[in-house]
Amino acid sequence: MKSQIKTCLLFFMLPVFCCGQRDLLKSADLVFQGEVLKLYTSTIDWDDPGDLGIVKVTNIIEGDELLRNYLQKNITVKFRNIKEVKPGQKAIFYTNLWLSGNGLAVTEIGRKDTDDGGMDKQREEIKAMRMQMQDDSLRENLRITDHVVTGRVLSVKKLALQNLKESEHDPVWTEAEVEVDESFKGDFKKGSRVKVTFAASNDIMWVRSPKFKTGQSGVWLLKKNQEEFQQVPNFIIADSSRFLDVRKRESVRRLIQ
Amino acid sequence: MKNLFKLQGAWSIIFLCASFIAEITFLFAQPTILTRTRYRVINMMPNAQSNETSQDSEPNIAVDPENVNNMVGSAFTFNPTGATATAPVYISTNKGATWVLNNIVPSGNGGTGDISLKFAPRGHTLYTGTLRGGSSLTMNILRSANPFGAATMTQLVSRANEDQPYITALTTLVSGSDRDRVYVSNNNLGAASGRTATVDLSANARTAAAPAGFANNVIEARTTNGQDRPSVRCAANANGVIYGLFARTTASSGSNRTCDVTVVRDDNFATGASPFTNLTGAGSLAGVLVATGVNMPFINAPALGQNRLGSHMSIAVDPNNSAIVYIAWTDRTGATGTNLHVRRSTNSGVNWSADLLTIANGLNPALSINSTGTAACLYQQLVTGRWETHFRSTTNGTTWSDVILSNTPDNNPAPTFQPYLGDYCDLMSVGRNFYGVFSASNIPITANFPQGVTYQRNANFTTNQLRNLANNGNVNASIDPFFFAVEQVPFVFDICTLQPWKCRVIEMDPRIIKIKCLTEPCIVVDPIPRNCLVKYNCPGCGGNNVLCPPYYHIFIDEIDPRQWQFDLVHKDGGTVPYQLNKTQSGIVLSFRPDKEKFREKEIGDYYILFRGDKLNGKKEFQFKTRLEVSDYRYKEHLEFGRR
Secondary structure: OOHHHHHHHHHHOOOOOOOOHHHHHHHHHEEEEEEEEEEOOOOOOOOOOOHHHEEEEEEEEEEEHHHHHHHHEEEEEEEHHHOOOOOOOEEEEEEEEEEEEEEEEEEEEEEEEEOOHHHHHHHHHHHHHHHHHHHHHHHHHHHHOOOEEEEEEEEEEOOOOOOOOOOOOOOEEEEEEEEEEEEEOOOOOOOOEEEEEEEEEEOOOOOOOOOOOOOEEEEEEEOOOOOHHHOOOOOEOHHHHHEOOHHHHHHHHHHHH | OOHHHHHOOOOOOOOOOOOOHHHHHHHHOOOOOOOOEEEEEEEOOOOOHHHOOOEOOOOEEEOOOOOOOOEEEOOOOOOOOOOOOOOEEEEEEEOOOOOEEEEEEEEEEEEEEEEEEEEOOOOOOOOEEEEEEOOOEEEEEEEOOOOOOOOOOOEEEEEEEEEEEEEEEEEEEEOOEEEEEEEEEEEOOHHHHOOEEEEEEEEOOOOOOOOOOOOOEEEOOOOOOOOOEEEEEEEOOOOOOOOEEEEEEEEEOOOEEEEEEEEEEOOOOOOOOOOOOOOHHHHOOEEEEEEEEEEEOOOOEEEOOOEHHHOOEEEEEEEEEEEEEEEEEEOOOOOOOOOOOEEEEOOOOOOOOOOOOOEEEEEEEEEOOOOOOOEEEEEEEOOOEEEEEEEEEEEEOOOEEEEEEEEEEOOOOOOOEEEEOOOOOEEEEOOEEEEOOOOOOHHHOHHHOOOEEEEEEEEEOOOOOEEEEOOOEEEOOEEEEEEEEEEEEEOOOOOOHOHHHHHOOOOOOOOOEEEEOOOOEEEEEEEEEHHHHHOOOOOOOOOOOOOOOOEEEEEEEEEOOOOOEEEEEOOOOEEEEOOEOOOOOOOEEEEEOOHEEEEEEEEEOEEEEEEEEEOOOOOOEEEEEEEEEEOOHHHHHHHHOOO
């Protein structure tokens, strides 16, 4: 019983509340160091500032594209528990974007108290952790994939599929014939040919899915029986996680083992 | 009457009048509240997104009828962080004056496909239909009790093989409690026998767990040539009459699709065993064929001013008379271009007029009818290489006003995907006012927006360049969503500015508001910039690490809030968001100026309106006043104190 109480106490006394740094990083898009300036008010005009505060961004760790214009400027943080926060407090904030308007507001997922020293080390640690997480994600993707090959597109042709209903979001299913250069997983041998189907449409629903051209090289992650596309032949590459830039070849080789 | 002006003690007064000075005499003779029509056009892209160059097309809008300050908009806008789990909506809490992105729509790629949203008329709940981003053609029906908070919307329905979910909502009183009746019209490509025009509906959607009573109903009664066209729309009257509009495909050849424009109706909220079958047409089947054999070309590539062509349809019912219903659709009569048609029925969809409007090269019609029966049509028209966005309205169906909201090039920017502007725009009304959205090229040229325009993102209208967030570089043109409002507002002006000889100077005593009344109700305008010179010490921002602009709390003591009403307006009469709280000795009016309108030590061009009723013949009033400046809203200001 005593040890359970101890564990509970330890859990609540952790400087990074809620979860480990890795878990925080998993669900945070914007990570920065900042100093709490004021509580119960905001840089945005908000009806209920009860859990809001103004934080000055002093260092950006992740989310540079969005945050760089707010470096050394004030943003609003929606705190998980504002009673734990004090003006003058310095911390690394793990956050997600909440509001983007005439200023920025973020929701706090977690926080690690810190001073100004050791920021470079912190940044490197977080960067390494993020890379590890990306590797883990790719490893899992490779695990559930039937065939993993590198290769080059030999030809591309539009498929004539029957009995598909018409919508503005027609994927324009198109077939690419790929010559396998190297096989990391599955049955395909070097020099064999595999047909993949992709959405050539430039409709909003498909604008972010991979488009292939003759001569294009890359790493294909091929999976059988994708339920949502039962009427479509071949291996389907409909989202960007199934086709990687050829420069990822060595990462794939390392992670698939 | 001239004496009235001489007697006018206050140096400034609010006149509610339709036009100009000539009407003032009339106004005093007949104290009817008169208004003018005001057009506001606002680029919805928030300032923080000044660097963006995406194609934010196909917008939609929801205005909370119970609080028109609160609005939610949508477009093909991706999550600005690059996160994929949620997509943003645009939110405004100040009647559309400024907009903010709030990432609350569930997504698989950080964006959405087709999206439509509407508040229920009561209860503040927002309903949304989307094609979920990154999930092929999966329709989600979503709900949010508070789209202004941080919580992701609740998923009520998810179904594959869908197109264009479009929301219509009613609130009805059942056994003493409100129920939200929600109609999600959609093209269910998985429906049997090619009858794809569908309405998913729930008779009580507000709080129940998923699927919250939603069930789907096929509203196509006839055989089709494979399917109905993508656009399926509903219009609902509070008396329970619900209309449906769709286009049945009867033949296909190349890119041509021969269609029948079809209207169905249900007279009891579509809750019976055979919903949408109260209006019968050819073959005694449900649905009147308003137009037969029309060609709705299906071209999924730049076809008209960089936009594709599909089906573009809209329907609206008169809120005061469910027998009056307007519809609009787009078709092609020749080899190229389009014709946009607007027609009306005055007998519940049984018979239809000829075209009330026929617009060459028109697209994206959106219809709405306001509380006075005025019908309005928003559409976009390609005219000699430019997209014009028109707002037209009519009180009789035959005479239409025509106001151009935007006139932008059709080739700058180039399209990055389809649709370029959208497969639809949106228009709705609350009371007498209309609110709408359209997408257009965002090049900052004043002449492109004949009614004026406000940008939140950084833009230079002198050099005609968009600017980045740091305002140290240019940004390429792109497609942005534009909000607009067509509102009836009081005509406010300063009589001393217009006709100084008719006005004697008010005694400007420090820390005192003096009101002299001519008539009852007694209406007086008090301009804050001049008050800053005499009544208050308006200190501005001052110092680092403080909120700028700060909150201003104007205390007015010894005033009876039972006799006096207050409002805070811009110079043009538009309302400003503010809080009003009672104090022990009077009231305090709190607000935070817009950053754009804020001026150090003057605050900005804001006016306090006083309206006194039941004054018992008393003509002169004097109230003590003071200003407190704060980093906090009023409640927190009391706790944490002034600067």
